[in-house]
Amino acid sequence: MVRQYSPFFSITLSHEYFLNRQCPDLHIWPTADCQVLFRRLNIQGRQTENHFQTFISVNDNQEPFMNARQKKFYRADYGQQVFRFYVTLKDPFFLNYTNIQPTPRKLFYFSNLANNAENNFLYLTAPVEEYTVNKLYPPGSLVREARTGQVYEANTKHIGKKKTDLTDPALWAPKGLQHGAAPVAEWSQGKTYQSGELVTQGEQVWEATQKQGLTSEKQLNDPALWINRGQGQLQYPTVQDQVAYSNGSYALRFPEPVKKAVISILGFNYHPEAPAYDTLVSPAETRTFDQPVDQVTLNLTHLKPGKYQIKVNQEISWVYYDPAVSTGKILGVIEIFNHLPDKNPYALLTDAEKIKKTKFCIWFPTRRVLWKYIRKDTRAQTITDVGSTAYQFKLNGDQFISTVPIPLSESVLKTLKLEFSTADFKVSPLPNPPVQRFGKCHQNDYDYLCSEVYLNY
Missing domain, CATH: 2.60.40 (Immunoglobulin-like)
Incomplete structure (x- = not known):
């Protein structure tokens, strides 16, 4: 029997530092449990340069192979399964030329729950924080202008006084496809463009999907040939994408000492319409103390690897538990969820469980x-x-x-x-x-x- 395979989903790592925008200095590794899931689902995964691509075994209807004509098994059996990956460093100088600020005892967390689609990019990162007046911004801070979506980087330490500060080059530098090291040129009739090459048409930016000769302006509107990238705005990882991690125990500090702690650990509910971390994964626990304490230590070893919300009294914190995670080359984790419905652009399947060939991305800012x-x-x-x-x-x-x-x-x-x-x-x-x-x-x-x-x- 000859198996058919279809592209399933992909993750592209892009970086402003590189001329071709392709980041070769990170590796995406399926975790041990993800490798088991891949084998069960007949999924193959491979990385070439900055691109991680998965392929899944399909039936004649271009659905996951386990689906029958009368019954769809994939979501029913695997809708609450999560593909997990580690993002590891290949180049020790990556953190030198990348404007991210790793925090001790925290990881970057990327997922298709980000709900951050823009300019035909499906970012696995949370939206960059909007610019706020009366806030102190140190150099390197990234903010987003709410009306246009344009991201800026702070040039100097200052307190934001008014929204027009964003246009002051002494204070802020604009970022995005039109503000990189190599300027994007206006489209040129008769020129041959390579896959990934950028052109502008007025204020709009377009990216070629394949090698082609551009014979007329109308070609830019053909989605098989060109992808519209809006005005070139990009989104990047920030501190909002970081989460504390634990490989066994987790210490939670209180703002004030307490004599009683009511502890709840909440997991994801996999609800397609109202997703939230609101499902108790174990019975709530109450601890009392003879003397006030300013922290409690929780044992997380009974949990499955993943992200959790921990609530102690009124204090809420987030933690990523994985017994295999430790400091070193692991920069972050990626989680790809299977339960999303067709109307969600981050979904892997249509409602009829056809393969969507979803393309995710992470864009890193240069330092x-x-x-x-x-x-x-x-x-x-x-x-x-x-x-x-x-x-x-x-x-x-x-x-x-x-x-x-x-x-x-x-x-x-x-x-x-x-x-x-x-x-x-x-x-x-x-x-x-x-x-x-x-x-x-x-x-x-x-x-x-x-x-x-x-x-x-």
Whole structure:
């Protein structure tokens, strides 16, 4: 018997740092229980570069192979099963060039419950937090402008005073497909485009799905050839995607000492219309203490691996339990749920249990750091950016330091010019700082990360 396989779902890892936007420095590994589930469902999974693709055995109706003509078995038998994956680091410098802030004892949690579809991207990350006035933003903070969905990154430590601050380049830098290292060009008739290549049409951004020659503007509206990416807005992982993890016990602290603790552990309810973590996974427990305590320690080893809400009195916290998780190369976990109905764009199957070939993604933001050039002697006088980016550098002793953080990129910024006291001697372009080693520069009441280059002149 020859089995038929169909693409099932995929996860693409993208990154602003790379010219082709493909992130090769992370690996997606099915967990042990996911591998068992894959074998039971005749699912194959493989990763090539930045793309993890699954294939499932199907019947003649392009449904999961266990489905019969008169009865659909997949959701009935596996609707409450979850495909779990670890996201692990392949490159130790990934955290250097990526604007994410891992927190001790926390993991990044990505899932198809994110409800964060935008510009034909199905993000596995939560929406970036909206910009708020009267809030302190340190450099590197990401916010989203509510009306347009445009994401910005803070250049300097400041308190947001008004919404128009987002357009001040001294305070914020816009992010997205139209603000990367390589500008997106207007579409060109007669040009051949490769799969993944971007073009603009007015304010809209389009991505080619395959190699093709663009003969007319009408082709951009063919979804088989081009995907509309809106105005290029992107979403990224932030602290909102992090969750505490435990591989056995979990200590929960209280804001004030208590003498009585009512403890409830709640799991996911798998309800297609009203999903929530509101299902008790074990009877509620009450503990009393002779003296007030400021924390309790919970034993989670009786739970299945997964995400849980823990409620102790009025305190609510989230924890991801997995006995196999420990610190090290694991950056985060991915959970893909099977219960979602057809109308949910994150669903794996239609209501008739046809394969939807759902494509998920995670976009990582590049890190911005101060660029520092250390001159050899006093003949070097100024560094000027002669390009459209117009970065400015100030001389402090023998150090030229950028006034705002500059994004790190696999691309090379070729518009920096070093001028000397001798008018007829200039050096351009300057080498770009490396990502392998960072120092710190104190500027504008903040200790910025900086990357430095020692000049030979």
